[in-house]
Amino acid sequence: MGGVTLSPAVSKAPAAVRRTSRSAVRRIWGSVLLKRIAFYLVAAWAAATLNFLLPRLMPGDPASAILLKMSELGPVTPDRVQLVHRLFGGAHSEPLWRQYFSYLGGLFHGDFGLSLAFYPTPVSTVVRSGFLWSVLLLGVSTVIAFVLGTVLGALAGRRPGGWLDTVISPLSIFVHSLPYFWAALILVYVFAFRLDWFPLSGGARPDLAPGFDPRFISSAVTHALLPAATIVLTSISGWLIHMRNMMASVVNEDYVLLARAKGLSETRVTTAYAARNAVLPSVSSFAVSIGLVVGGSLLTEMVFNYPGLGSLLNQAILNLDYPLMQALFLVISMTVLVANFVMDCLYVLLDPRTREAAS
Amino acid sequence: MSARSRTVASVISAMAVLGAGTAACTSGEEASSASSVLTVAAYSQPTLQANFNPFSPNALRGTVGLIYEQLFDFNTADKNQFMPGLATKYTWDAGGKALHLELDNRAKWSDGTALSRDDVVFTFEYMKQHKLLAVPLTTVVPEGGGVTLTFASPAYSQIQQIGRVAIVPRKLWAKQDPDTYINRSPVGSGPYALGRVTGQQVSFTARKDYWRQDVPVKQINYVTTSSTNLLAQQMVRHEVDLSYAGIPNIKSQYLDKDTAHNHLWPIRASMKPLLLNLRRAPFDNVHVRKGIALALDREKVADAYNPGVYQAVGPTGLTAQSWGQVIPDGAKEPLAQDRQAALKEMAQAGYQLKGGRLVDAKGKQLSLEILTVSTFADGMAYAQELAGQLSQLGIKATVPGEAPSAYVADEGKHNFDAVFGDAYVFGSNLYNFYWSMLSPDSTQSIIGWDDPATKAALDKLAKADPAGQTEATKGLEKIMTDQVPTIPVVVKGTPYMYSTTRYTGWPTEKNPYTTPDPGAVSGVYAEKLFLSLRPATKG
Numbered sequence: 001m002g003g004v005t006l007s008p009a010v011s012k013a014p015a016a017v018r019r020t021s022r023s024a025v026r027r028i029w030g031s032v033l034l035k036r037i038a039f040y041l042v043a044a045w046a047a048a049t050l051n052f053l054l055p056r057l058m059p060g061d062p063a064s065a066i067l068l069k070m071s072e073l074g075p076v077t078p079d080r081v082q083l084v085h086r087l088f089g090g091a092h093s094e095p096l097w098r099q100y101f102s103y104l105g106g107l108f109h110g111d112f113g114l115s116l117a118f119y120p121t122p123v124s125t126v127v128r129s130g131f132l133w134s135v136l137l138l139g140v141s142t143v144i145a146f147v148l149g150t151v152l153g154a155l156a157g158r159r160p161g162g163w164l165d166t167v168i169s170p171l172s173i174f175v176h177s178l179p180y181f182w183a184a185l186i187l188v189y190v191f192a193f194r195l196d197w198f199p200l201s202g203g204a205r206p207d208l209a210p211g212f213d214p215r216f217i218s219s220a221v222t223h224a225l226l227p228a229a230t231i232v233l234t235s236i237s238g239w240l241i242h243m244r245n246m247m248a249s250v251v252n253e254d255y256v257l258l259a260r261a262k263g264l265s266e267t268r269v270t271t272a273y274a275a276r277n278a279v280l281p282s283v284s285s286f287a288v289s290i291g292l293v294v295g296g297s298l299l300t301e302m303v304f305n306y307p308g309l310g311s312l313l314n315q316a317i318l319n320l321d322y323p324l325m326q327a328l329f330l331v332i333s334m335t336v337l338v339a340n341f342v343m344d345c346l347y348v349l350l351d352p353r354t355r356e357a358a359s
Numbered sequence: 360m361s362a363r364s365r366t367v368a369s370v371i372s373a374m375a376v377l378g379a380g381t382a383a384c385t386s387g388e389e390a391s392s393a394s395s396v397l398t399v400a401a402y403s404q405p406t407l408q409a410n411f412n413p414f415s416p417n418a419l420r421g422t423v424g425l426i427y428e429q430l431f432d433f434n435t436a437d438k439n440q441f442m443p444g445l446a447t448k449y450t451w452d453a454g455g456k457a458l459h460l461e462l463d464n465r466a467k468w469s470d471g472t473a474l475s476r477d478d479v480v481f482t483f484e485y486m487k488q489h490k491l492l493a494v495p496l497t498t499v500v501p502e503g504g505g506v507t508l509t510f511a512s513p514a515y516s517q518i519q520q521i522g523r524v525a526i527v528p529r530k531l532w533a534k535q536d537p538d539t540y541i542n543r544s545p546v547g548s549g550p551y552a553l554g555r556v557t558g559q560q561v562s563f564t565a566r567k568d569y570w571r572q573d574v575p576v577k578q579i580n581y582v583t584t585s586s587t588n589l590l591a592q593q594m595v596r597h598e599v600d601l602s603y604a605g606i607p608n609i610k611s612q613y614l615d616k617d618t619a620h621n622h623l624w625p626i627r628a629s630m631k632p633l634l635l636n637l638r639r640a641p642f643d644n645v646h647v648r649k650g651i652a653l654a655l656d657r658e659k660v661a662d663a664y665n666p667g668v669y670q671a672v673g674p675t676g677l678t679a680q681s682w683g684q685v686i687p688d689g690a691k692e693p694l695a696q697d698r699q700a701a702l703k704e705m706a707q708a709g710y711q712l713k714g715g716r717l718v719d720a721k722g723k724q725l726s727l728e729i730l731t732v733s734t735f736a737d738g739m740a741y742a743q744e745l746a747g748q749l750s751q752l753g754i755k756a757t758v759p760g761e762a763p764s765a766y767v768a769d770e771g772k773h774n775f776d777a778v779f780g781d782a783y784v785f786g787s788n789l790y791n792f793y794w795s796m797l798s799p800d801s802t803q804s805i806i807g808w809d810d811p812a813t814k815a816a817l818d819k820l821a822k823a824d825p826a827g828q829t830e831a832t833k834g835l836e837k838i839m840t841d842q843v844p845t846i847p848v849v850v851k852g853t854p855y856m857y858s859t860t861r862y863t864g865w866p867t868e869k870n871p872y873t874t875p876d877p878g879a880v881s882g883v884y885a886e887k888l889f890l891s892l893r894p895a896t897k898g
Contacts, residue, residue, distance in 0.1 A: 058764050059764050059765045059767075059768035059769075061767070061768070061771070064767040064768075064770070064771055065763065065764055065767055066416065067767075068732075068763055068766075068767050081795075081801075081802050081803060082493060082802070083416055083491060084416050085802060086490065087416060087538060114539075115408075117417075118408040118410070118417060119415070119416070119417050120410075120415070120417075120538065120539040120540075120541065121408040121409075121410065121541065125408070126408060129406065129408065129558055130406065185588070188589075188592075189592075192592075193592045193596070200589065200592055200593060200596070200598070201584070201585075201589050201593075202559050203558070203559060204557075206557055206559045206560030206580065206582055207554075207555065207557065207560060207562055207580065208557065209555055209557050210557065210558070301405065301585075302405075302585055302586065303586070303589075305405050305559070305583060305584060305585040305586070305589055306405065307405055307406040307558045307559050311404075311405035311406055311585065312406060314405075315404050315405070315406070317764075318763060318764075320764055
């Protein structure tokens with residue numbers, strides 16, 4: 001969004017100015033980039049270390065957790081108990097520092113070990129199986145919610161107190177206060193169970209293997225509509241309120257008044273002057289939420305029995321599957337870092353003030 | 360600009376038509392396939408990973424029973440009758456140190472080759488080599504139309520575990536590590552071949568060349584369901600034919616929605632005692648334990664959640680239906696709630712009732728925390744009912760709920776007063792039932808009961824031949840009633856729920872030809888069940 005409003009301004013600048021500003025940007029870019037990279041490397045190391053430590057602070061051991069799960073489903077015979085203890089009981093017999101170094105070593109090779117909950121499937125296979133589900137469902141619905149919310153917020157905030165604002169703003173505050181879990185259950189009950197417009201659960205028809213097969217894709221889309229709708233419905237209001245409030249304060253700024261006084265068209269004033277400035281804080285929080293997309297949405301995936309990363313994380317925690325938890329947390333924190341890094345870089349382009357500050 | 364928007368519009372409308380077309384044809388297919396496919400809610404987790412290694416604890420359900428076959432089993436839902444699998448009969452010899460298994464010589468692998476004695480010998484040797492066998496096996500040799508196993512000590516009590524060994528073909532398994540092999544394309548002898556694994560479902564397709572008989576159910580799907588709420592909706596819509604999960608209010612949520620087709624038969628395969636930590640005072644005092652045992656109204660506990668599924672149990676921990684001939688008279692019925700008798704026992708332990716509180720000589724009230732997993736709605740309901748009844752006696756009884764991992768950790772460290780979570784499986788031989796509950800060597804025995812007399816009684820039962828088992832069980836039953844190491848409360852019921860919309864011929868309480876406990880999604884039980892179903896006639 002920001003990029004779209006920006007490009008006409010840059011392209012209309014005279015050629016000479018463009019050249020000098022470009023070399024300046026390059027110079028500043030270099031030092032800013034180096035500092036940023038160093039910062040992100042340290043953050044990545046800290047995240048990796050926390051990923052290692054946090055799951056180990058949880059009480060219990062994997063063997064007993066697996067047994068508890070088995071006993072919940074049905075009686076467990078003593079020989080089964082012995083087998084499980086033999087396979088998973090010794091998972092933490094090594095000293096912590098040695099586990100840490102073999103963990104770090106594994107990270108460099110992209111080797112996260114074998115999952116315990118899905119033993120002996122490698123963690124990387126398990127993570128891969130849920131990755132696309134979450135990224136597509138949450139990625140698409142997060143972008144939709146962000147775009148819709150921001151546009152509606154900008155429209156509502158353009159004239160605080162106008163008819164659009166009086167309708168949309170209280171409504172979105174109401175929607176915002178609905179607990180997600182409850183809203184999702186109600187939507188499932190009404191639209192899937194009662195009306196039968198959408199499938200009850202799952203990522204696609206369960207007898208179709210994931211792949212580039214039109215039947216699978218159309219089934220996956222049908223299954224994704226309701227979960228995506230619940231995510232959009234419940235998260236749109238956050239973006240909307242945020243943008244509306246920013247917009248409402250920006251429209252009274254002097255430079256917006258000046259733009260109006262110059263006789264610029266209302267659309268141009270709104271998009272290129274007011275909205276472009278109001279959207280900046282939203283963009284940075286958008287980076288965070290794009291990063292979190294990779295973690296899946298635990299609640300959505302629980303309600304809809306969706307085969308994404310949120311479901312995997314839930315299974316990993318229930319089974320005390322340390323290798324899987326580590327990998328998932330790592331993927332999540334690394335994506336947040338990368339998304340932030342990209343947004344940081346974009347910010348320099350979006351907001352001239354950051355460039356000034358750097359030089 | 361307007362030309363472009365027109366193109367966009369036409370593309371969108373074309374896509375919409377296309378989408379509607381595919382949607383229409385998918386739903387048509389769904390309807391036609393749904394009529395013959397049997398769907399089992401086999402997993403309470405949302406996603407699966409392929410694993411068809413019958414020796415792995417994470418083997419997907421159906422691996423054993425549908426793909427690989429076991430030797431034999433016993434019908435624990437009825438009177439423990441022998442149920443043949445790959446073996447048609449067994450004979451003991453040498454005082455329980457030798458066992459001959461007669462094999463069904465018709466058995467064939469799905470690749471067309473015969474399942475030979477050699478494969479059975481291999482499987483036992485393989486399991487012994489990889490420490491997968493809980494039986495003290497010394498040798499296994501082919502003999503006559505089967506194999507003969509020999510043991511270091513009498514193995515009478517292990518007969519069910521021996522029967523549940525799933526036989527694998529030597530030619531494919533000799534080089535595999537049972538701990539890490541995933542076995543994506545299994546070759547078994549069972550009635551089904553692996554269809555497709557899609558992450559949320561495993562489908563099994565009937566083998567046309569199955570050696571035993573025609574397979575009536577052509578496709579079985581084992582599906583995942585992450586919540587009981589979702590499962591209830593799927594069952595009401597007849598999207599699921601068979602399930603075992605404890606949904607709340609089964610009667611109103613499931614049975615009443617379609618009384619003609621929806622059925623429930625609670626399978627009672629294990630016993631749930633109130634486990635007191637005997638390492639802690641005053642629970643090491645037998646009179647305190649007896650007092651608590653007498654203070655309980657077991658019927659009320661059993662009905663605290665889904666009435667009719669659990670059942671009150673007598674002081675030996677055994678059900679009169681299955682074990683009537685083993686239980687001595689006077690111990691068959693559940694212990695009745697008797698407040699006066701309970702207070703008398705408490706008085707012998709030094710606890711007096713003062714102002715409605717049971718206090719010791721120093722005036723300290725007897726307190727008891729029943730540790731429970733807070734995420735199990737049923738477990739919490741039962742524990743709270745127990746605590747309520749004990750409070751009425753004057754005990755300060757509470758139910759601290761914990762996350763599953765914390766519960767497991769506390770249980771492992773013996774950091775609890777009491778738990779009401781663990782259940783002990785009856786099986787076909789009571790040795791394992793009592794051993795797992797009372798032997799200090801058992802990981803499931805968490806109470807800290809270490810008693811020479813119990814050990815001697817367990818040893819006696821382990822070595823008893825089938826004719827002497829009833830007599831040998833008496834010693835353990837006496838320890839249960841006199842010493843009360845654990846307080847039997849209820850028989851745990853598994854809600855086996857099935858729908859007759861697509862298939863009929865399910866095992867019922869009146870015709871319990873197989874045991875449909877959760878084992879029924881695998882093993883001889885499952886095979887027998889699925890081979891006995893018939894398509895429902897449309898009325």
